[in-house]
Amino acid sequence: MRGQYFFQMVLSSILLLTGVCVAGNVPITVTHTVDKSVFIQLASPGRKNIAASNKQVGVVWEEIRNGKATVFAAFKRAGEPGFNKPTPLSKGDAYSPVIAYCGDLFYLSWIEEGSIKVMLADNGQPGDILPPAESTNVNELSIGCGANSALIAYSTGNSNKSVVYATQVKPNKGRLEAENSVPVAPVESFRFQTNPGIVLNKGRIVVTWHDRSSGTNLLYATSGKTLQSLSDTVQINELIKKSHEWGSGSSAVSNVLSNGPKDRLVVVWLDKRASRSGYKVYSAFSHNGGLTWGDNYKVSDEWGDIVPAWTPAIASDGNKQLSVLWMDKREDDNALWISHLAGLSWSQDKAFQSGDTEPHSPAIAYSPDGRFHAAWIQKGANGTQLVYLETEF
Amino acid sequence: MDCSGRLSKAGLSLLVLVQMLVVAFPAIAEPPAGYSFLRYDEGLRRATDENRPVFLYFGRYGCGFCDKTNKESFSDAAVKKAYSENYVLVYANSESMDRMVLPSGERITEMQLGERMNTLGTPVFFFLEPDGKEILKVYGFQDAKQLLEMDRYIQGGNYANVSFKDFKRTH
Numbered sequence: 001m002r003g004q005y006f007f008q009m010v011l012s013s014i015l016l017l018t019g020v021c022v023a024g025n026v027p028i029t030v031t032h033t034v035d036k037s038v039f040i041q042l043a044s045p046g047r048k049n050i051a052a053s054n055k056q057v058g059v060v061w062e063e064i065r066n067g068k069a070t071v072f073a074a075f076k077r078a079g080e081p082g083f084n085k086p087t088p089l090s091k092g093d094a095y096s097p098v099i100a101y102c103g104d105l106f107y108l109s110w111i112e113e114g115s116i117k118v119m120l121a122d123n124g125q126p127g128d129i130l131p132p133a134e135s136t137n138v139n140e141l142s143i144g145c146g147a148n149s150a151l152i153a154y155s156t157g158n159s160n161k162s163v164v165y166a167t168q169v170k171p172n173k174g175r176l177e178a179e180n181s182v183p184v185a186p187v188e189s190f191r192f193q194t195n196p197g198i199v200l201n202k203g204r205i206v207v208t209w210h211d212r213s214s215g216t217n218l219l220y221a222t223s224g225k226t227l228q229s230l231s232d233t234v235q236i237n238e239l240i241k242k243s244h245e246w247g248s249g250s251s252a253v254s255n256v257l258s259n260g261p262k263d264r265l266v267v268v269w270l271d272k273r274a275s276r277s278g279y280k281v282y283s284a285f286s287h288n289g290g291l292t293w294g295d296n297y298k299v300s301d302e303w304g305d306i307v308p309a310w311t312p313a314i315a316s317d318g319n320k321q322l323s324v325l326w327m328d329k330r331e332d333d334n335a336l337w338i339s340h341l342a343g344l345s346w347s348q349d350k351a352f353q354s355g356d357t358e359p360h361s362p363a364i365a366y367s368p369d370g371r372f373h374a375a376w377i378q379k380g381a382n383g384t385q386l387v388y389l390e391t392e393f
Numbered sequence: 394m395d396c397s398g399r400l401s402k403a404g405l406s407l408l409v410l411v412q413m414l415v416v417a418f419p420a421i422a423e424p425p426a427g428y429s430f431l432r433y434d435e436g437l438r439r440a441t442d443e444n445r446p447v448f449l450y451f452g453r454y455g456c457g458f459c460d461k462t463n464k465e466s467f468s469d470a471a472v473k474k475a476y477s478e479n480y481v482l483v484y485a486n487s488e489s490m491d492r493m494v495l496p497s498g499e500r501i502t503e504m505q506l507g508e509r510m511n512t513l514g515t516p517v518f519f520f521l522e523p524d525g526k527e528i529l530k531v532y533g534f535q536d537a538k539q540l541l542e543m544d545r546y547i548q549g550g551n552y553a554n555v556s557f558k559d560f561k562r563t564h
Contacts, residue, residue, distance in 0.1 A: 037498060039497075039498065039499035039500070041500070043502075043505075063498045064498065064499055065498065066498045067498055067500050068500075069500060095500075096490070099449065117410070139490070140490065152506060194490060212454045212455070215455050216453075216455025217453075217454060217488055247455045247457025247458070247459070248454070248455035248457070248459060250455075251455055253488050253504070254504075270512070272453075276513070276532070276533070277513065278513045278514060307511075307513075308508075308512070310508045311508070327508075329511060367506070
């Protein structure tokens with residue numbers, strides 16, 4: 001085993017030193033302007049900032065100037081060398097942009113001045129904006145695919161109370177229509193619901209979120225055939241509690257959710273299980289549409305144990321591939337690491353991107369044909385850049 | 394990967410009971426009582442205006458050693474006097490998605506700040522220059538004596554010439 005790890009370390013070191021990605025492809029720039037006074041954010045619950053069909057890929061992000069952000073989108077057609085000119089989607093202060101490819105349509109959504117906006121992108125261009133009812137004071141937003149629809153989960157509230165709601169948006173005669181939003185769990189029991197994820201699995205809508213009402217952040221799920229028939233709440237992460245000095249126990253944050261091969265449902269999150277170690281990437285699987293969840297499995301390998309992991313992203317082609325990508329500094333500098341689901345276990349970590357550009361904040365997607373698409377932020381000559389890479393595994 | 398973990402109604406009732414107890418005895422993810430801790434962005438602006446160093450405390454909900462530090466160390470009168478007088482005090486929840494605007498105009502969450510500052514665990518304490526440049530980073534529970542030792546290291550300007558490890562050995 002030691003020889004195996006040594007070989008992997010040598011291989012990883014070579015990749016890091018050369019600063020190339022695993023597949024050897026060269027990333028291309030998505031953002032057109034590089035300005036030290038403009039800051040790019042690629043962030044949303046579930047890290048749903050990129051989506052891909054077999055014909056095109058779309059990316060959504062924030063550009064922040066003087067503390068206020070504008071949400072942008074850009075698309076690239078398969079076979080073309082670059083992205084089209086980024087299109088500003090928002091007029092007011094905006095954040096948490098997400099995108100999903102569902103039923104041959106790209107849905108884009110974001111929060112603008114505290115309200116949710118949703119639109120369809122037609123031929124790579126944004127369409128009409130829909131403000132779903134009841135969406136005010138929205139803090140976070142995530143998206144998933146329903147049956148010929150987009151599922152949207154969002155949190156509203158403040159530091160004293162936060163509630164996760166879910167809704168469904170679908171086109172009807174050229175317009176988008178939204179169902180009434182429903183709370184996913186009783187606020188009397190779960191007063192601080194945050195960081196939602198949402199997906200359709202085995203005919204059930206599954207919503208994941210975190211809540212700290214017990215004293216530490218735990219990961220929960222609720223599911224149902226419809227939003228109006230959500231089940232009892234299920235706790236997913238294993239709570240590690242050693243003694244009173246360890247407080248309320250381990251903590252689970254930043255969950256990302258995806259359907260995987262063989263209709264398995266997979267949730268990945270950052271888990272902090274000891275005071276002297278940082279967050280590790282953990283996973284759990286459900287085989288029955290989120291009703292119950294299995295044991296927790298660590299995704300990152302032993303080489304990742306020495307440093308905290310950050311910003312996990314998950315994607316699957318729904319057929320063969322399921323991958324998790326995150327950032328950590330095990331080699332001192334920022335690097336993106338990837339692990340693939342291999343049968344019932346996770347592969348050893350592989351360096352996906354590294355080097356002087358200090359890559360961070362990744363978002364990933366698979367297109368149905370199995371192509372892997374990744375976007376992330378890196379350091380450019382005059383500021384931060386959003387870059388993109390397409391590859392195969 | 395057997396399936397398990399669904400909460401029964403009895404389990405949910407127990408959870409609600411536990412949470413009621415938690416409300417009565419809340420988990421600490423807050424700075425110690427009696428101090429004027431600011432948010433990171435507010436603290437940096439004040440530190441620049443007043444040209445004072447920053448003491449930055451990263452905690453999280455459920456962090457037992459944060460609670461212990463608050464109760465056993467920050468309750469010390471000498472610590473309270475030194476830290477209140479000598480620093481702009483800043484507290485960050487390492488798991489918070491609350492957004493803040495940095496002096497540069499960038500907007501990030503408190504958790505992103507923790508990522509940038511590579512916070513391995515909580516509690517973690519930073520001493521910063523007024524512009525945010527890191528001077529010293531210390532992990533874990535610190536008793537009152539250790540906190541006062543750090544204060545002497547920073548206030549005496551020793552960090553310019555000697556590491557904290559060497560400073561502790563010789564003082």
